Amino acid sequence: MAQANTGQGIGRVERLLFTALPLSALCLVLWKLARLELPLSASLSWVPALGIDLAFHIDGLSALMLLMISAVGTAVFLYAGGYMAGHSGQRRLFVLLSLFMLAMIGTVTADHLLVLFLFWEATSVLSFLLVGFDYHKSGSRRSAQQALLITGAGGLALLAGFLLLGQAAGTYRIREIIEVVPQLEQGGRLTAALLLILVGAFTKSAQFPFHFWLPNAMAAPTPVSAYLHSATMVKLGVYLLARLDPAFGEWPLWELLLKGAGSITAAWGMILALRERDLKRILAWSTVATLGTLVTLVGMRGEGASVAVGSLLLAHALYKAPLFFVAGNIDHGTGTRVIDRLGNLRHSMPWTAAVALLAGASMAGMPLSFGYIVKDVIVEAKSAGEVFAFAKAANTIFGAVAVAVAGVAAVRVFWRHPGVNESCEAREGSLSMILPPLALALSGITLGVFPFFAQGLIAGAAGAMVPVPREILLGITLEFGPTLASLALSYAIGLGVYISWDWLHERFDAAVQRIDRLGMAAHFERLLRGIPRAAAASTRFVQSGSLPAYVALAIGTLSLLLALVMALGWSSFAVPALGGIPGPAVLGACALIAAGALASLFQKDRLALLLSAGLVGYGSGVLFLFSGAPDVAYTQFTVETVFVIVAASILLVLRRSGRLSSLPEARWRPAALALAAAFGAVIMLLLFVASTGPFDPALSDYFSETSLPQAFGRNVVNVILVDFRALDTLGEITVVLLSFLAALPLLALRRAGRERKAEAE
């Protein structure tokens, strides 16, 4: 039955068991952090032939990522239990999410480039399966395809980059690489490695120009979006860049590309957020922008930037995941996520409204939230490091629109009523849909008030990029002062953007629409459509379906390449001097062969054709006879005679029964003639050239010497056929017998056809 596996979701116990996975991971990470047991290392030999060990290393950066993976994972698993309650694919979702979590853990702890790559690709494939979770919708399938094609292509670039890097450094161990690479010369190979790795990281983290797949991935169910496409997987690119920062941090190219791409992504992502009306897509674009900021920060030098990376990673996980849950709750409760159709939801969804406020405050960077601390750190980092003007402008846009987006998600849909709220029966979801986002949002606020809780964690993470001195650590404290003043500007612009959101939306939508067809998404679509087109063109060229074309292509290629190779070495062949004019017997034999071959071209009668072909055979026999090989000649005459007699008698029988049609008139095709002549000439030259080789007569001497005394045969050719090389003969007999077997069904087919015809008459 088709509905066999579409039951009623899964039971409470099974759900709890699944949820226990991330929870136990979370407890383990917290325990290790609390006991200060980092860094941890483990290694297991796997493929010694390629020098691949399952090597893992958990330092501060890995621990921060692990904490996010397990904490947000626990929330997502809990949330999915409520959000997907009763859904037939719930078990599939949990299995895929669990596998995904394992892959994430593997990626952020691997200490071997290829092991890291292994898990990295696993996250891509699982993301494909999760984005296409609602596989019966063609939109989901397309988004899944887009996500995997882009991250998959990026993954292959990454692999090439890793291989180049590993070969240049002489090791694939990440900890060794970051020590070796700064001492290497910045040559072409290493630059190529750097660029390829950047392509991999940028595709994964949706950086310009590969940014467009992420919002489309929102076709996935909300728990998936919150987990993969906001909190964890898309941060892998940033993680990898941070991980390799000590290796490449001093390269101007690294700094330029990271700051450039990151800034463009941060600004452009926020502008594109203004275009959207779907709450989830708005959040997705702001995620893209945040990733851009993170990449910019990784590209910046100095300890401050490293601290900023760590804190923004953490803060973003703590506010963006709850906001996605908020979007999911609204979708779940009202059936829509379009902000025009939503308003005043605080009455029907008070808890969700509270979560939205808390998380929104952190996203906007309001004082007393962890987001504020992060903004503070970023401002300090930027004032410390020299940053080019564009990055500063991009950051301002990013900060301001973040305020506005937070306003839309937290204030507009809950507290105001700009649009008609179509669904009046909006209702709050179950407890499992409120507690997880509330817990995450509350921890965001808690860390904002007591930032020293996060201090050790962030210092550890930053330490993976640069050694962090103490005074920076003290920077992560709650302080109001010059920072607040500089942030006030971004609050003010953000407020303005928020108030004029609809007005700006129209303007930007109209403006961006005009350049849409120049955008990367459009290019990708064109590329995707181009694949079948290029495929069709190339395939029709090579695989036209016409046998004469195939034969012409094959013969043409063979002749051309053979001629080319012979021409290249022509001067070095020891061409033997022609030993005068050969005797009349040889000349006569050649004439016989040529006459037979030419005559066969113009025969329409099959019997005459057979006889002309027979002339070629006899001519060869004569040639052998006068070239010192009478035994070969004898065999040739026998074979030729038997063949002609047998074939001719069959043809005669057929003619007598009136079933022998004559051949069609040969058409005059000069191109075919030229090709055939060229091929013939090339083969002739090939044999001629071959005869210049240092022929070793050992074999023929041995055969003529041992033929009689050991094999008891006077005719050497016969002895070769039935004794020296009897196996060849066995093989040829097999061929004959098998060809008989192969022909039987065809003969039966003809007979059946004739009988049918007879019956019809």
Added chain:
Amino acid sequence: MSALVATPVLVPLATVALTALAAGRPRLQQVLSGLGSLALLLCALLLLGQVEGGEGARLAFGNWPAPFGIEFHVDRLSAALVLVTALMGSASLLFLASDADPGRRHPLLLPLLHGLLVGVGGAFVTADLFNLYVWFEVMLICALGLLALGARPDQLDGAFKYMVLNLLGTLLLLISVGAVYAATGHLNFTALSQAAPSLPPALAAVLLTALLLSLLLKSGAFPLYAWLPASYHTLPGPVLALCAGLLTKVGVYAVLRLTGDVFAPVPALLPEALGWIACATMLFGVLGAAYHWDMRRILAFHIVSQIGYILLAIALDSAAGNRAALFYTVHHIVVKATLFLLAAMIWRYTGSYDLRRIGGLFRARPRLALLFMVPALSLVGIPPLSGFWAKLVVLQEALARGHYAWTAVALLVSVLTLYSMMKIWMEAFWKDHPQKGWSLPRNTRLAPAWCATLSLAAVTLWISFAPQALLAYAEAAALSLGGGR
């Protein structure tokens, strides 16, 4: 025991004779065929055990000593390929017992299939150039018979194209063998490898070019592969799996044997040219796959593209490259046969090979979807599946030798392979069946098919998670070749 060396030919040959004699009694014929394939598998395992340790096993027919008579020589390379051949034979024959696209039940089907194994086995173990040609002929005639067996007009059309183009290759092979003999006076591989250094380089290049071109036609390399997509899709599923898995690989094996062993080291011009041919093969093959909607045609074009990868490995012209080629070949034979068999199962469930006319399998048969992912992702090269290791060793060596353009093409082709596998996945599994109210057919007899595909997938998974065994084996095999010494 050196008689074992002849078993890759003798066992299937005996099976051909017995099954042909039992053509009137289908049950007896099936039993004989099953026993024959099991015996071949057993012999292949024994053979592998015998060569694992040392130099390999030799057998001189009629006791005529080496350069004079015909010799079989099984080294690690041959033994591995013989084992895979036996495995594929058993899996395809097992699959034939199901009702997934079995084709026309003709009494001569089984004899011809075993005849194919005779040719393949002979080509893998022979150490004589002319004898190699004979086994190619055996393969050709059996493949033709299998193609023509169904006697549908499209099958006869495919068979005719197959015959004309392959005869061209066979003819050139025969001429080249003759030319090699004329130039050196030898046919035995060992004797040829001793005679090769005294050949003038230009002459060696010409002779090898002629040999390689005929073998490349047999392998399905660009632009000589037209016969493959023109005929393969007309074969019934299990037969197609066997042909697809083995036939082209014999050509590739011969290329590897001649360039990497017998005539090694070859003039530098040849590997360079082979590399570019390999790139074109990969690219045009995968584009052909992207163009088509019939799963058999898609997969047939993927054979071409994967052949390109193996040729690329050979073109790297080093021990590491040869290791990669052997690893890739073994991985590819298993994975490609599994994919064709799974396509036949999809046909049984949904009623068509055309992706536009099928769908709904993910909901209806989730386990089949899961099973399909193993060979599909492996073909793409997603880690840690066998295809990843295969591509990894090729790419590693290509980069180490500084062939950046070839590497770039190989990576691009991987992306397109991903595209093409995703197409099958999305259309056959994810998409709803276009026919409203479609449901799975009743009374399917697919247990043997599941058995066969699951075992092959298990082999793939074994290579995937414990690649060390095959890698170490392939390395030892490559080092014992002439090029490795």
